[in-house]
Amino acid sequence: MKKVLIISYYWPPAGGPGVQRWLKFAKYLPKYDVEPVIYVPENAHYPLKDPGLEEKVPENIKVIKKPIFEPYSLAELLSGKDTQKISSGIIPEEEQQGFIQKLMLFVRGNFFIPDARKFWIKPSVKFLTKYLQENPVDAIITTGPPHSMHLMGLKLKKKLNIFWIADFRDPWTQIGYHKKLKLLQRSQQKHKKLEKAILDGADHLITTSFTTREEFQKITLTPIKVITNGYDHEKVEAVVLDEKFSLAHIGSLLSGRNPKNLWAALKELTLENEDFAKDLQLKLVGAVGEPVLESIKQAGLEKWLSVQGYVSHTEALQLQRSSQVLLLIEINIEDTRGIIPGKLFEYMVSNRPILAVGPEKADIQKIIRETNTGAYFLYAEKEEIKAHILELYRKFKAGDLRSHPIGLQKYSREALTGELAKLIKEMV
Structure with a gap:
């Protein structure tokens, strides 16, 4: 040995x-x-x-x-x-x-x-x-x-x-x-x-x-x-999916991770779709930078915002499995193309679809597409983000919102x- x-x-x-x-x-x-x-x-x-x-x-x-x-x-x-x-x-x-x-x-x-x-x-x-x-x-x-x-x-x-x-x-x-x-x-x-x-x-x-x-x-x-x-095979108590159409970011959301087009897309959907406005919940779990919170408030989303501080790893796993959609946000600069957050892999086995926003040619984009665990967008793609969220919401209303991963074992x-x-x- x-x-x-x-x-x-x-x-x-x-x-x-x-x-x-x-x-x-x-x-x-x-x-x-x-x-x-x-x-x-x-x-x-x-x-x-x-x-x-x-x-x-x-x-x-x-x-x-x-x-x-x-x-x-x-x-x-x-x-x-x-x-x-x-x-x-x-x-x-x-x-x-x-x-x-x-x-x-x-x-x-x-x-x-x-x-x-x-x-x-x-x-x-x-x-x-x-x-x-x-x-x-x-x-x-x-x-x-x-x-x-x-x-x-x-x-x-x-x-x-x-x-x-x-x-x-x-x-x-x-x-x-x-x-x-x-x-x-x-x-x-x-x-x-x-x-x-x-x-x-x-x-x-x-x-x-x-x-x-x-x-x-x-x-x-x-x-x-x-x-x-x-990811590891963690024993997590059975959880019940959120009744709300919850989009959850679990982990630190630093000031540079601030996808204003995502916030704008969500606000527009609340104005255009009365049911969406009733069902939406934006959950941020972990340390959040003040500029991010300010941008969300400026977008008019404060009514739908739920902010929770740092939670234990076990609680984080439970939240990943109970949320409807999991947000993964990376800073929009070339230097972050190689940053692969550890939570990505836990997200991938949560059976919840990932909505990721980040820079061009990012490694996380490659992994998400390869494993069929969600969708990846650039910061500027507001209309594409908006259309995708609407499609996720339609599946949520139909009771058919889940991910369909492939090839996860190697991770x-x-x-x-x-x-x-x-x-x-x-x-x-």
């Missing part, structure tokens, strides 16, 4: 999609004769917490925890609300940022490179060097963001000459919010230099999207494999773990 050390920042009780990927890999790796050992922070400043996930950590998995210094915990003394938002990835547009937010973003981008978890690198490398000398493994895997985890891998690789796989759940310098960090030129150059060092220093790279692989292939010769996120967490285990065995 192969043995791997997995270095991650996110681990239960952390909530949100970042924790799911390696929690599930750890669950299934032993089935493929790979023993995982997990290294995570002991006192991490997680912006979202879901204590229920701790019950899903396999009992036979060894988890090593060491303290971490978190600057965000000090920043909360200055502005707890702004700190919570920024650490969650909710960055307002330039014109909507206050002085404190601008200051925090400048400090975050220029003093904490690659990220605010950089102070965990040195003590972790010191501890893990000794640990690995006494407890050998066949490979180490780092997963980021935060990309400080990858810098640990680079240093351990140089010290111990151990096989190292770097898993990128999101891009680094190409991710949308990177440009909002008010980077000085020298800071931007340092980010790019560190990114290049990681890409070239790893023995193998993993990305969660095809676009990110293509972007990395332009700047490194290191082999890259795409292993997307996926199961167990099957994806098989791909990871195969890579480990072939390369180590």
Whole structure:
């Protein structure tokens, strides 16, 4: 049996999609004769917490925890609300940022490179060097963001000459919010230099999207494999479908994810169709940016809007299965073409149709079409969005609104773990 050390920042009780990927890999790796050992922070400043996930950590998995210094915990003394938002990835547009937010973003981008978890690198490398000398493994895997985890891998690789796989759940310098960090030129150059060092220093790279692989292939010769996120076979209590024609977005809806044409299409339908106006419900579950809420109100949809905060993963699964239509919104810029939200795969097995809006040539468009789980539109396609919603509504009224997926099995967490285990065995 192969043995791997997995270095991650996110681990239960952390909530949100970042924790799911390696929690599930750890669950299934032993089935493929790979023993995982997990290294995570002991006192991490997680912006979202879901204590229920701790019950899903396999009992036979060894988890090593060491303290971490978190600057965000000090920043909360200055502005707890702004700190919570920024650490969650909710960055307002330039014109909507206050002085404190601008200051925090400048400090975050220029003093904490690659990220605010950089102070965990040195003590972790010191501890893990000794640990690995006494407890050998066949490979180490780092997963980021935060990309400080990858810098640990680079240093351990140089010290111990151990096989190292770097898993990128999101891009680094190409991710949308990177440009909002008010980077000085020298800071931007340092980010790019560190990114290049990681890409070239790893023995193998993993990305969660095809676009990110293509972007990395332009700047490194290191082999890259795409292993997307996926769905697990979760036990969810039976739910009853909403009586309303509910369109639900479940997960963070950041300020850049603001499809004004979708809101406009919904408003027009309420004006043109009396029954539609009676049946409609717009549900937003999770953190929502103020600009998004303002746009919805300006569109005249406040009457139909239901906003709910962060919910546990179990509750999120239940909401996915009870809603009539599931909304998936991505920021309308080229940099987000390779972002594949983890919730997409849970949406796909919910038996509910997906209505997605995003940029051109997005990876999510390819997956949705390939699996026949919904429809994808560009931000500008208001009339097309409107016509599709009306068709979904007609099916709702006829009692025939559901999805008809095909080929989902390859996106199961167990099957994806098989791909990871195969890579480990072939390369180590």
